[in-house]
Amino acid sequence: EAQVTQNPRYLITVTGKKLTVTCSQNMNHEYMSWYRQDPGLGLRQIYYSMNVEVTDKGDVPEGYKVSRKEKRNFPLILESPSPNQTSLYFCASSLGVGTDTQYFGPGTRLTVL
């Protein structure tokens, strides 16, 4: 089944404790991205990647890192999480950028205490 998977789905952590949210797609998509979704602010892009080893900042990249060593994986890294990073995170992938369909993962609900 074609899908985007994220892990974990739920995470409660404490300020400063490094964490990684994994994202994997099995559709051989070139383009992958991370969003955070907050009430009243909508979906905001954190980072995106047009291809392997190519990553770019989105609208809200501060406090996050990403890597794209393989086409299928695009992990989101929070080196020192803070409470303002408490949010619902979505990974998405598409064949390209243009008019291509974005396929979203199921989301990761992160709480930073």
Next chain:
Amino acid sequence: TQLLEQSPQFLSIQEGENLTVYCNSSSVFSSLQWYRQEPGEGPVLLVTVVTGGEVKKLKRLTFQFGDARKDSSLHITAAQPGDTGLYLCAPRSGNTPLVFGKGTRLSVIA
């Protein structure tokens, strides 16, 4: 960053009613996508419109792209509880990354 506005922000209607939600911007777009997000899930693509003035139908949903390609509307006929969700528009300018509006949260009451 382009200015993108979706209206209304919230809409609560009775089953069987019709409704229209809007996506407006001051920028011209090459295409525009509409997504629906149900509670606890990621957004799912409903439609992509590409040509100014284009109208696309998906069962009871009718999507229109403005003639000037700056705006779009989504009309739902005879809404059902299964239409409940967050409707997001995502305009595109060439190959720039996807930017989403804040969405219209629709609640259809049986």
